Every structure is written in structure tokens, then in C-alpha cells.
Amino acid sequence: MKITKLSDFFVTGDPLIYGADVAIGLTMVAIVVALTAFKRWGWLWREWLTTVDHKRIGIMYVIASLLMLFRGGVDALLMRTQLALPDSMEFLKPDHYNDIFTTHGVIMILFMAMPLMFGLFNLVVPLQIGARDVAFPLLNSLSFWLFFMGAMLFNVSFVIGGSPEAGWLAYPPLSEKMFSPGVGQDFYIWGIQISGIGSLMTGINFIVTILKMRAPGMKLMKMPMFTWSVLSSCLTIILAFPILTVTLALLFIDRYFGAHFFTLDMGGNPMMYINLIWMWGHPEVYIVVLPAFGIFSEIVATFSKKRLFGYGSMVFALMSISVFSFFTWAHHFFTMGSGANVNAFFAVTTMIIAIPTGVKIFNWLFTMYKGKITFELPMLWTMAFIPCFVVGGMTGVMLSVAPADFQFHNSYFLIAHFHQVLIGGVVFGYFAGLYYWWPKVFGFKLNEKLGRWAFWLWNIGFYVCFMPQYVLGLMGMTRRVSSYSWDTGWWSWNFVSTIGGFLMGIGFLFQVWQILHSIKFMKRVKGDPWGGRTLEWSIPSPAPFYNFAITPKVEGRDDWWRRKELAAQGIQDPPPKYEPIHMPKNSGTPIVMSVFWFILGFGFVFDWLWLIIPGAIGIAGTMLYHSFNYDTDYYVTVDEIKKTEAKAGRVV
């Protein structure tokens, strides 16, 4: 793209964007000044940017995803504000509204839910299975940095070049060059492609970790349920993400080389894109929700002080969903006109997949039955999830009735449905998981009182926001409209919905306050603050960098609980005998390579060959450099293990 004046490059003309420019500039200056003033650059590089420690990578994932939650949330509130004031003032122009609903969707799914999920994988899975790290620690770091650079590439589009505006799945022909000539759509393609490589590698990494690195004695059917859910989610990732990559690559070839896969002319067919993208898109929703099911299973068992009801059926449900999620995709486009047979088939598969999900609900309820339940924050979010997800699931079954879907399709009924399963299932689940494992990660609990405020604001806000949207959908309001006239009668419902949106926003602020407050008035906890059942609670909080001083020997499900029961009977573990621990060394390769990916992506977005070439050379060069780097690991000495364990208050 030829840049002749500044406004070709920077987005201009909107006061909201100028405000964002100033905020971004000031934040960056503040970060640079703070790091320099406190002489923290070296620390940042050594301890965080080059780390291959799964726990630190997990923390970075969580921080990045909470920032993305903030941005996606602000997008949502801007949209709700516009819909509460449809024409009294033009708060968002229609074009700007298109930008915002597109980025809201992409960010919330791909740059908020996915990294928050990967963060929890990283923080928890190696600890749950008694491993010292993931199978490929350097690849893990590369996955994170590719996600991060992809997310940044996507995010700069709103101040540089312009945002994508063809919806979160970028349906052609609208996303083709003919109708979206700007660079926004290219930012979309490259941001998602680069972070998509990272997602795929994370999927592979955790499958190998779970299959190959479990502590001795931990047979598959003795794994904690969260680990099972991660396995099922990763299996779906490695089968689904290549479809996304190929589909977006074809769209890129259309836009960049003028091909005609999905164009309206020259034999292209946009419907093929819709077919392909949902082959990834539908499994994707299961990818993000399966780990949430795993989290709920852990929490319900811990806070009911009982073992999980129906372990086997739970495993079966998780694994069957991860496969069956590939057979329902056409229910996203019943109205495309594929005929009655196709629609009937996919309607039936969609209804069938609701069954294993329902099984899990009963498992959780029976786990709670006659348990000694306590209602700390993780359990509260779990309790809120169950009714919310049941209602969301049932509206999903309503949508799966193909003839009725012609009424619901692309209406606010659909919007309300998928927000209910994604917020009620995924967000509530990840929040529950964060509250649950927070003490394990940081060594202190989050303030209970502020957490309850946040909980109730989120929950009340949720229903106030989305229940009216079901009604709006039945009244005929379609998605992606920035304005409507008064005679539709939609205003009052929209206004109520907006109030709910802001309540959730305040809930988020309470969570930020909760975190800051809990850091300031920190109360240290020991290794096992909740009375946990699985291995991660058997080590100090926060876990030492090598996780387990001695690799645990597992004899049953909920092995830590079993060991605690034995200890209560006076049977003690034999005194530990330490051996040197083999650990991976930190590496700057992942972040450097990811920066080159960013450069390459930025070059492709603007079609600047002078930027594409150095980016590609840099990627190949770092790869080559790493291939010849044999200095990748070291041993932790017994002395250092003893010192670290003593510092964590453990008997040596």
C-alpha cells in the first residue's frame, strides 16, 4: 500500500481514537520510564521475557488475556451505549460500529478466551500430573510470544491502518478486496494466523505432556479431571485449527494474489468459506468450554469434600464431545439453503451433542449431594454457572431446530444464546479457575469480600444484560445494527440491556480492585489452602521453579487426598532423598522469532516487500540459530533443592 499522507497510515477523524492514541502513548512512555527508573530491564528480560518456566508463561498469558478482556469489554460497552441512544446523538457512526463489533468478537474469542485458557493449562497441568515442566518448554514460550505478537498485530489496527469491519468470522464477499479494500482485513488475517500457529503448538505440547510426562503410577484413568479436559480440548485444537489456517490462507490468497476461491465472480463461492470456517468455528467453542468443565469438576469435588461423582462417565463425556464437535458445524448456517436433508442431519447431531453435556451437569449435582459444601469464591462461580449454562444450553437446543432457526438466525436471540454459554460457561469457569488456583500460583488468596461484590455485580449484570436480548430477538431485532427507529419498540429492552452491560463492567473493576487490594494486604497461605485433592496442592505455594523436589509416586485418583488420609492415620511418607533435577534453560529465541513474525505480518498487511523480506529472513535465521544451540539444559544441585525447600518451609 502506498502511503502518501499521514492519514493513510494512522486512523484519523474520530475523537475516541485520538483519545486512545494519547492513552496508548502515555502508557508506553510510563512503562519505559518506570523500567528505566527502577533499573528493571535486565530483570524483565531474564526473569520473564526469556523464561521457559510454564508457571511464568501461564502468568503472562493471564495478564495478557485480562488486558484483552478489558479492551473487548470496552468495545462491548461502546456498542451498548450506542444502542441505548440509537439516534438522539451519533455516538458511534455506522462504520465505527462495524469496526467495534468485529474487534469485540475476535478479541473475546481468540485473544481473551484462548490465552486465558492456555494460561490455566500452563499454570495447572504440569503440577497436576507431577511433571517438572511441559514436554517442550521452549516451544511453549514460542507459543506464548506468537500469540502475543499476533494479538498486538490485530490490536494496532485500530490506530494504524484501520480495523477490520466484516464481522468476527470475516465472511466473504464482504471481506474480499472488492468490498474491504483497506488493510483492516489483512490485520485480521495475519493477527489470527500468527497467533494460530501458537495455539496449534500449544495443543501439541499439552497432548504430549499429558500422555508422556505423568508421574509414575498415574494411569490415564487416575488423572485429575481438569487434565482430562485439557487433553480433550487439545485434541480438538490440533484437528480444528489447521482448518482455520487453511481457510484464512485461501482468503489471503484471494486478497493478495487476486485468486477467486470465495469471490462472487470467476467461479468463486463465498458459501464454501462459510462452510469451512464453521468446521473450525464450532469445535472452537468446545475447545474453550471443555477446560471450563474440567475446572468445575475440580472445584465441585474440592468444596464438597467428596470425590467426583461418575468419573468414568465424565471422561467419556469430555472425550466424546471433543470428537462429536466436528459433526455439527452446519447448524451455524441452516438458512444458507443446503436443503432439508442436510439441515435435518445437522439438527439431529446438534441435539445429540447436548446429551454428554447434560450428563456432566448431573455429575456435578450428584457430587454435591450430601457433601459438606463451603461457598468460597471458586464454588460461588461454579454455582452460578450451573443454572446459567443449563438455560443457555436449552436455548441452544431451540436454535438447533432447523425450521425454527429461520426465525432465530442472526437475531438477538442468537446473540443472547451464545453470550450465555460463553460468559456463563467459559468466563465463569475461567474466573472460578483463577480464584481456585490463584493461591497456588501466587501464594496468597484473593480478598473474599470484594470478590463477592464482583460476583454479584457480574451475575446480576449478566441477566439484566442478556435476558432482554432474547426478547429483542423474538421481536425481530437483528445483530450488527447500530441504530433502529423508535416505532420498533426496542428501546426500553435495549436500555435495560445496556444497564446490565455496565453492571458487568463495574464487576470487572471490582475484580481489579480485589487483586490490587489483596496484593497490598497480602496474607501468605501454605501449600494447600482449600483442602485440595490433587497433586498440585502437595507442594508449596507458589511452587518452586522445579515444581516437585521428588517426583511423586501416584497410587490412586485424588492422590494428595489419599496421602492426607494416610498421614491422618499416622502413616508418614519416608524422608525425602533428593537427586539432581534436570531443567531447561531460558532462551531469547522465542521472543526474537516472534518479533520477526510481527514484522513479517505487518509487511504483508501493507504489502511492503522491504519489510516482508527482513521478517522472513529473521524467522529463518532464529530457527537456524536455535537448531545449532546445544546449550539448552542444566541440572539443579541437591544443595540448591534443599535450600529452596527449606525456604518454602518444608522439612529437609
Next chain:
Amino acid sequence: MAQHHDTHAPHGGDAHESHGSMKSYVLGFVLSLVLTAIPLILVLNDIVTGNAADVVLLVTAVLQFVVQLFFFMHLKEEKKPRYNLMVLLLGLVIVLTIVAGSIWIMKYNMVSH
């Protein structure tokens, strides 16, 4: 850590696996060459045409795929549990779903052309 399993980590199930013999590699290579030559000769000399040519191409391609899996990818020698085989079968099911499903769905959309 993963590359160090064999000497250190007591995770088990990761001992050295057989990587084939000279005989099996040569056999695999010859079979691959033969399976490449068959369609080449048949199609270049117009011995088969049309649908028959398609069938020959597809069958030899699938056979070649199987040969490579067994002789070069050592599918048969994998120890239990046979994760590679399981994932391969699942992958095939998914690929079949993608291809057949797309054809089925898109066939009805051809009216729009």
C-alpha cells in the same frame, strides 16, 4: 526435558523404539517407486482414461500412503498404547468428514450458480 527421558526422567513408556532395518527401508522404497510408476505409465500411455484413470490414481495414492506409514513412519512397530495409530484413525475420520461433508453441503448450493 522431553529429549532427556531415556536417561533421566522416570516417566516410563519411552524406551528406544525400533527404527526399521535396511531391508524394510529398501522394500518400502521399491514399493513406493512401483506405486508411483503404475499410474504414470498407465496415464501417460493412455492405457486408462476418464473415470478409470481417476480410480487408478486414487487407489495407488492411498496404497502409497499406507506403504509410507508402515515402512517409513514405523506405524506397526509402535508400542502400546498405540497413540499414533489412534490419532491417525481419528484424523482420517475428520478428513473424511471435512471432504464428504463439504461436498454434501455444497452440492445443494450449486443452484445459486
